[in-house]
Structure formats: structure tokens, C-alpha cells
Amino acid sequence: MKNYPTGKIRNVALMGHAGSGKTTLAETMIFESGSSHKRGSIEKKSTLSDYHSLEKEKQKSIFGSVLNLDWRGTKINLLDTPGTPDYWGHVSDSLHVADSAMIVLNSEYGVEVGTEAFWKAAERRKLPTILVANKLDSEQSDFQKTVDMAKERFGRGVVIVQFPYSEGDDFHAIVDVLKMTMYEFPEAGGKPDKLPIPESLKSQAELLHNELVETIAENDESLLDLYFEHGELDEYQMRDGLKIGMLNRDIFPLFCTVADRNMGSGRLMGFISNVSPDPTERELPLKSGDVHRVHSDGDPAMFVFRSTSENHVGDLTYFKVMDGSIEHGMDLVNKRTGDSLRLGSLFVPQGEKRTEVSTLEAGDIGVTVKLKGVMSGDTIAGKSSDVEFEPIKYPEPTIRVALQLLNEGEEDKLSNALHQIEKEDPSIRVEHSQELQQTILHGLGEEHLNVILHELQNRFNLNVQFITPRIPYRETITKRSDAHYKHKKQSGGAGQFAEVYLSIEPWYEGIPDRKDLNVRDVQEITLDWGGKLVFQNCIVGGVIDNRFMPAILKGIMEKMENGPMSGCRVRDVRVSVYDGSMHSVDSNEAAFKTASLMAFKDGFLQASPQLLEPLYEIEVTLPADYMGDVMSDLSSRRGQILGMDSEGSIQKIKAIVPLQELDKYTTRLKSMTQGSATYTRQFHEYGPVPHDIQKRVMEETLSAETA
Ligand SMILES: Nc1nc2c(ncn2[C@@H]2O[C@H](COP(=O)(O)OP(=O)(O)O)[C@@H](O)[C@H]2O)c(=O)[nH]1
Ligand SMILES: [Mg+2]
Incomplete structure (x- = not known):
């Protein structure tokens, strides 16, 4: 060629x-x-x-x-x-x-x-x-x-x-x-x-x-x-x-x-x-915020835009030459990782077919095999080139499902397959959720996820199915409550003893200090899952040794990661340890951890707990004809309409909708509008769930615990 x-x-x-x-x-x-x-x-x-x-x-x-x-x-x-x-x-x-x-x-x-x-x-x-x-x-x-x-x-x-x-x-x-x-x-x-x-x-x-x-x-x-x-x-x-x-x-x-x-x-x-x-x-945006014009001379640079894999060939890397010319055997550097690599055979793609070429000029598109450690969005260039192109922006996922393996012992195989799929299609996001104890797949629509399922089953020979993903709720409280727990164990050998009194209250920005307590130390912890825990040591007269404070905090944190209502994370609470007792021989860190965990749990459940759910801001784009149906469907999904906009015969609806109600929404939207509507979504904030849902979730958690 x-x-x-x-x-x-x-x-x-x-x-x-x-x-x-x-x-x-x-x-x-x-x-x-x-x-x-x-x-x-x-x-x-x-x-x-x-x-x-x-x-x-x-x-x-x-x-x-x-x-x-x-x-x-x-x-x-x-x-x-x-x-x-x-x-x-x-x-x-x-x-x-x-x-x-x-x-x-x-x-x-x-x-x-x-x-x-x-x-x-x-x-x-x-x-x-x-x-x-x-x-x-x-x-x-x-x-x-x-x-x-x-x-x-x-x-x-x-x-x-x-x-x-x-x-x-x-x-x-x-x-x-x-x-x-x-x-x-x-x-x-x-x-x-x-x-x-x-x-x-x-x-x-x-x-x-x-x-x-x-x-x-x-x-x-x-x-x-x-x-x-x-x-x-x-x-x-x-x-x-x-x-x-x-x-x-x-x-x-x-x-x-x-x-x-x-x-x-x-x-x-x-x-x-x-x-x-x-x-x-045209000028192309660089990662640094500057712009760059492709030029046909000088240091070579190429931009990787797609990775695929094909039987008998392995990984294929699609690229566009951005500067200079490239040839088979050239030594270049991956600008993201700093790794050196040598270009293998170069091909010009015609759909599935490939014609080998020895060199490609700036601006041209080609494909090569086995470029190790290279991902879509990488710039690969000569040592002295300092260009690094802006990475590709993929759309935000609109749908999530959980994956369930039907055969035991295939966890590693699944994880490798998902890794490969994510590499080939960066619009898929795989989340191994500790919190929900599920592997969750985020994608752009039911069809998209079904293609992935087809790949997992046929290409990777995995026996998997989709199940409904759990909701990452948050838990918080709405009023103050005091709690007390005495942990005492006397069965042979060394005993265990710890007693703590906690005051638990909702935390918010600007909350006044506790004048009624002798606050000696305050730890403000920003939680990984959003919100805060403020932990106060208000012990008077040394009734609990300072050295037990970290264990008390640990007990609280443990329960906060596995909330009393739903097993999800707790946020925005202030906990003050204000009294307790210890035993000169039997008290130890483990005992205090247990006591504080139990006290926190009891106190939390008495502090008018409130379950929070993730709310998403969505934007639906649809032909005007379907406006009525889509609006009434949104209201049945507890949607709160933020606004409407029309651009010619195309309408846009913005709304806040709970994540739970967005389950299968892409599918419903498609069937309501004969496939003509689309929507995008973005996490908005956590908001309180209605009373009946809170009750149901708590009952489910309780029955799972006692099962
Ligand atoms: N009548 C008619 N049908 C066409 C024309 N171009 C494509 N099609 C048909 O429209 C359908 C969709 O075409 P396709 O190329 O897959 O569309 P794409 O989804 O945009 O790639 C196929 O059944 C084509 O045969 C055209 O100019 N006239
Ligand atoms: Mg097509």
C-alpha cells in the first residue's frame, strides 16, 4: 500500500x-x-x-x-x-x-x-x-x-x-x-x-x-x-x-x-x-491545556485511541500518527508511564482486514500488535517530544447491574476478563464494591451490558448472570441520643471488661460546641464515602485511660462501615465519649472496641435514624410527542422535575431521580419512545428515603442478620 x-x-x-x-x-x-x-x-x-x-x-x-x-x-x-x-x-x-x-x-x-x-x-x-x-x-x-x-x-x-x-x-x-x-x-x-x-x-x-x-x-x-x-x-x-x-x-x-x-x-x-x-x-488540545498542531516533520508522536483483541493475533492497538513519521522497529516512549517500547509491525486497517506497511506519516491511522502496557488515550512519542494529548472523554454510565458467578472458583478468571473488557471499552466501568459486596458493571444501556454479558459467556467462557445491584445507601441520625454499654466476659482465663457512655448526635457544618461536656480532644474525620465523623474525648477523672481511645474510635468506625439500618455506610455524626469504667486486669483494646461498637449501634438506632439514598440528576432528550408519557413515568419514579427546555422538535427534561428508580430506566425509556429518547445521569447528592422504603430496607437487613 x-x-x-x-x-x-x-x-x-x-x-x-x-x-x-x-x-x-x-x-x-x-x-x-x-x-x-x-x-x-x-x-x-x-x-x-x-x-x-x-x-x-x-x-x-x-x-x-x-x-x-x-x-x-x-x-x-x-x-x-x-x-x-x-x-x-x-x-x-x-x-x-x-x-x-x-x-x-x-x-x-x-x-x-x-x-x-x-x-x-x-x-x-x-x-x-x-x-x-x-x-x-x-x-x-x-x-x-x-x-x-x-x-x-x-x-x-x-x-x-x-x-x-x-x-x-x-x-x-x-x-x-x-x-x-x-x-x-x-x-x-x-x-x-x-x-x-x-x-x-x-x-x-x-x-x-x-x-x-x-x-x-x-x-x-x-x-x-x-x-x-x-x-x-x-x-x-x-x-x-x-x-x-x-x-x-x-x-x-x-x-x-x-x-x-x-x-x-x-x-x-x-x-x-x-x-x-x-x-x-486544526489545533488539538494537549493534556497540559495548551494546543498542538499535527506536523509532518520532527519528533514522531502517536495517539492511541482504541484497544481491541482478536483471535490468533492478541491485543491490537489503534493509533493516529500525530507528528513526524513512524516506522516498524522504532523506539518510543509512553508519555503516561515513561516506559520505553519498540514498535512492532504496522498495519493499515480496512475493517477486519489489515495490510502491512513499513511506515506511516503524520495524520494517518494505523494499527499495531502487542504494545505492552499501552491504554487508549496514551501518547507514544520520541524521547525528546514533549507532547501529550488530552485523554479521551467517555460518557458517564447510565445503567448498572451486578454480576453473579454461577460456578465457584472462577473469581480470578472473571476479574481478568473484566480487566480486558474495561481496557477494550473504557465506557464500561467495573466496580468491586466492598460496601455492597458485589461486582458492579456500569454501562451505557441494557444493550451495551448485554454485549458484555455475551462476551463474558462466549469469549471468556464464564458462567455468569446479571442480578439486581444493591443500593449504596447512607445512614444518618436526626436527633441526639445517649447510649451506654458494658462489655463483660468471664469465661475461664483472662476476662474482658469495658464500659462506655456515648452521646451521639447529628453533625452538620457549624454545629455548636458541647458546653455541657468537658471536651478534651476533638478528631474531625472526613469519611471516604462522604460526610464526616466528629469524635470527642470528654472523659473526666481518667475513668477511661487515654490509651483506649483509639480502640473506642475503631469500634465506632467499624459500625459506621456497616450501618445498623442497612449495612451501608454511616455519615455525619458527632460522638462524644463522656463516661465509662475500666478494670485494672480485664480491660483491653478489644474489650473497648466491642463496648463502643455496641453502644454506638444502640445509640444510633435510638437517635431517629434516617436512611439516605443516592439521588441522580438526569437529562432526558426526547421527541416532543412523547413528553406526556415520559413526564408521568418520571413522577411515578419519585422524580422531581427541575426544568424543561425545547430545541426545535426535541425536548429536554431535567430531573432529580433516586438511583433505585433508575433501575432499567434506559429500557423503559426506549420502549416508551420507540427507541428515540436518550438520557444522561450524574450523581447529585444523598437524600432521605421515604418512610416505607426505610422500613422495608431495615426489615430486610434484620432478616438477613438473623437468617
Ligand atoms: N432506502 C434506503 N435504505 C438505505 C439507504 N442507505 C442505507 N439503507 C438501509 O438502511 C438500513 C441501515 O443502514 P446502516 O448502513 O446499517 O445504517 P447505520 O446504522 O447508520 O450504519 C439498512 O437496512 C440499509 O440497507 C438508502 O439510501 N436508502
Ligand atoms: Mg452502522
Whole structure:
């Protein structure tokens, strides 16, 4: 395979709502460019991009894939992404290495919830973006509605470069208002004939051409001058203006395709190679907060964006060359760990296939095997290079499940498998919760977690199942209570004796001192699980030796880690030890620990204890039609609505919802809205649980203890 110079490389992320036609479009582009002799299809399970067996089975993209094609000497790397929010991990990493985005709109629906999410993501990454209206051959296609929705949502920068001669089954030609040409396709698609724009569409084409020229001129002063001077811009001036407008995200050119009939991709590839930015044309954020421009000379640097594993090959590391050029056998340094490493064989990926190359230039995307200790997000560079790129930001999980092994003795095997899965998909988070005594998997949706379960069962041969995860409650108290416990044991040998009096009260910021007690020492402990414990030594007359104080604190802490109500953590209490007694022979640390633990437990339960639950702030994005259903469902989940917002036909609801009520919420939301809504969530704070739930949890804890 040819080695492409940086200026001849384009990295384009293919994005869009699930089913808009991204994978089919990639297939068409590659075929049409001559880079593949076969045009695969989703239905025949034969695309280059969706090559995993699970993707073939489900007939949709689950994993991101990297494809490439040559369009008249320019190498276009296509980063095909899954459109389902469950698999957003491979969207995040694709966006990190793309130099422009292509958002595919399904012209049957226009802007969908997924379109919106991709748009926001491209915006955050400041990516120049092309829009493509696809499926114009569908009977439900509505180009005008699609354009209107796009303009309404994404602003005036959305400009038509192409419109269809006709829509629906009769689709066969595209009018291009940049070239002022009509492209008419043969029945089977492929290379179109270039024809003059027919009389009937001339005035419409001229109107749109002027709109395009004016938008371009508006964004560039020198072009504006030229425009005023000549009343027109030539094609090259328009290209320059479009590029500047795209780089500033002022212009979003809109194209037309029918991907599964192989119509429209040639012009799209021409535009990408002529106008879309090459890898050097944007500034990329560094870890330090500075920015960096990819350059083709100097010290080599590469950015690792994805790790996968394949049978018989082992770990694969996907990367983008950021500076200089790299070659097989080169010695580089992992900037995160400082480890030296030697580059193995280099390949160019085409979906599942790989072609070996000896060198790759800045801007290009490749894959290599067995780079030890390397993780997604790492920068690997020459010794004297000081660039380290900003790591990839993955979305916050929206769903959690607990894993249960069905065979004993497979704990280590499970833990290794989870480690590998986390490495390959950093949007999965594995939590080994001491507190809940469960291994909890956090992911982006039920589908996402089911893919992981499928992997655990089939790839790692583990007999596991999902169970409902416990809730990490917190416990606190609402009033003061005094407690007393005498621990006394006299069974043969040395006895045990300790007696303590504790005063337990709710702690809060600014709480007044205890004037009624002789406070000799205060320890303010910030708890790992949030909140505080304030521990006061108020012993008078040496009734308990100072040396027993640490043991008394230990007893309290032990109970705080295993709260009396739910077994979860206790927070925000002040405990004062104000009296007690000891025995010259039988008192020891263990005895005091037991006594304080028991006193704390009794005192806690008498201090009007209150169970707290984690509350999450959620944001639901949904089409307006489903507003009523989603709102009433939220109120049945004890949701407290914070606000609503509308952006065109897309609505947003912000609410505070208890974690417990978010169990299976992604699934419910999907079924309520026919898969069109998404939501994000973020921990908000702990809040009191309603009385009936508190009662139920306490009863469950009690019956588990006595079982
Ligand atoms: N009618 C029509 N169907 C298309 C077109 N492009 C793709 N499809 C079909 O739409 C479905 C989803 O396509 P796919 O490429 O998997 O979409 P993705 O989820 O965006 O990757 C498949 O059944 C394709 O055959 C098109 O231009 N017209
Ligand atoms: Mg796809």
C-alpha cells in the first residue's frame, strides 16, 4: 500500500442516528473509489465495517471500525461509528482522531435524537462538519423537512450544496449548486452523467447557489470584497471560503446520497478531498491545556485511541500518527508511564482486514500488535517530544447491574476478563464494591451490558448472570441520643471488661460546641464515602485511660462501615465519649472496641435514624410527542422535575431521580419512545428515603442478620 503524505490524508468520522445509513454509505464510498471490488450490504451481512458476528446477527454497528479508500490520490480514512447510544464509547474515541465529521441524516425523519447527540459531540470537539441527507429514495423521504429541521437546530450555517431532482422511488439525479451541474445516475448507481440543470429547476438552483455564495462570502472578508467586485466567486474561491467556514464551524454544507443504490458518494469524496481539512489544519488540545498542531516533520508522536483483541493475533492497538513519521522497529516512549517500547509491525486497517506497511506519516491511522502496557488515550512519542494529548472523554454510565458467578472458583478468571473488557471499552466501568459486596458493571444501556454479558459467556467462557445491584445507601441520625454499654466476659482465663457512655448526635457544618461536656480532644474525620465523623474525648477523672481511645474510635468506625439500618455506610455524626469504667486486669483494646461498637449501634438506632439514598440528576432528550408519557413515568419514579427546555422538535427534561428508580430506566425509556429518547445521569447528592422504603430496607437487613 502507498504511503500518503500528511496533506493527502483526511480523517472523517461517520456519525448519525442509528439506521441513517452510515455503514452503507462507507461501503458505497469504498466501492465507488475502486478501493474494494465488492459492495457489501447490511442485509447480506457483507459490509467491511460490521464484521463482528454480533453485528451481523443484529444487522447494525456495535463497534467502531476504521476503513480507508483512495479518491484520486487522497486517502480518506473513515471512522464508522455505531449510532446506538449504548455503544458511544467508540464514538468518543473516533471523534478524538477525526479531523472532520460527516453527519448522516435519514431524510425520512430529518433531525433525530441521535443526530442531536452526534452534533453536540462534534461541536464539543470543534469538528468541521458535513451533513448528508441519505435515503432520498424512500417513499417517506422529505428533503425540505430535513433541511428545515437541520437549519432550525443547527443554525443558518447549514447550507444546501445539493438537492434531489426528485425524491422517493423515482430518485435518480442530484442538482449541485456549487458546481451548478446536475448529476444523473444510471439505474444501478455509480458514476453519474453530468448534465446542465434543467430549465424547471434553474431558478431554484440559482437561488440556492446565491445563498451558498453569500454564506461563504459573509464568513471571509477578502472573499466578500471579491464578491462585491465581481458579483460572483469562482469554484476555487468558494472552496477556500468553504474550508475556512467549516474550520470555524460557521458553515455546514449539506449533500445528498442514496447509499444503498450507490448514488452520490463520488461527489462527496471529491468534496472531502478538495475542501475538508487535512490533519494539520486544526489545533488539538494537549493534556497540559495548551494546543498542538499535527506536523509532518520532527519528533514522531502517536495517539492511541482504541484497544481491541482478536483471535490468533492478541491485543491490537489503534493509533493516529500525530507528528513526524513512524516506522516498524522504532523506539518510543509512553508519555503516561515513561516506559520505553519498540514498535512492532504496522498495519493499515480496512475493517477486519489489515495490510502491512513499513511506515506511516503524520495524520494517518494505523494499527499495531502487542504494545505492552499501552491504554487508549496514551501518547507514544520520541524521547525528546514533549507532547501529550488530552485523554479521551467517555460518557458517564447510565445503567448498572451486578454480576453473579454461577460456578465457584472462577473469581480470578472473571476479574481478568473484566480487566480486558474495561481496557477494550473504557465506557464500561467495573466496580468491586466492598460496601455492597458485589461486582458492579456500569454501562451505557441494557444493550451495551448485554454485549458484555455475551462476551463474558462466549469469549471468556464464564458462567455468569446479571442480578439486581444493591443500593449504596447512607445512614444518618436526626436527633441526639445517649447510649451506654458494658462489655463483660468471664469465661475461664483472662476476662474482658469495658464500659462506655456515648452521646451521639447529628453533625452538620457549624454545629455548636458541647458546653455541657468537658471536651478534651476533638478528631474531625472526613469519611471516604462522604460526610464526616466528629469524635470527642470528654472523659473526666481518667475513668477511661487515654490509651483506649483509639480502640473506642475503631469500634465506632467499624459500625459506621456497616450501618445498623442497612449495612451501608454511616455519615455525619458527632460522638462524644463522656463516661465509662475500666478494670485494672480485664480491660483491653478489644474489650473497648466491642463496648463502643455496641453502644454506638444502640445509640444510633435510638437517635431517629434516617436512611439516605443516592439521588441522580438526569437529562432526558426526547421527541416532543412523547413528553406526556415520559413526564408521568418520571413522577411515578419519585422524580422531581427541575426544568424543561425545547430545541426545535426535541425536548429536554431535567430531573432529580433516586438511583433505585433508575433501575432499567434506559429500557423503559426506549420502549416508551420507540427507541428515540436518550438520557444522561450524574450523581447529585444523598437524600432521605421515604418512610416505607426505610422500613422495608431495615426489615430486610434484620432478616438477613438473623437468617
Ligand atoms: N432506502 C434506503 N435504505 C438505505 C439507504 N442507505 C442505507 N439503507 C438501509 O438502511 C438500513 C441501515 O443502514 P446502516 O448502513 O446499517 O445504517 P447505520 O446504522 O447508520 O450504519 C439498512 O437496512 C440499509 O440497507 C438508502 O439510501 N436508502
Ligand atoms: Mg452502522
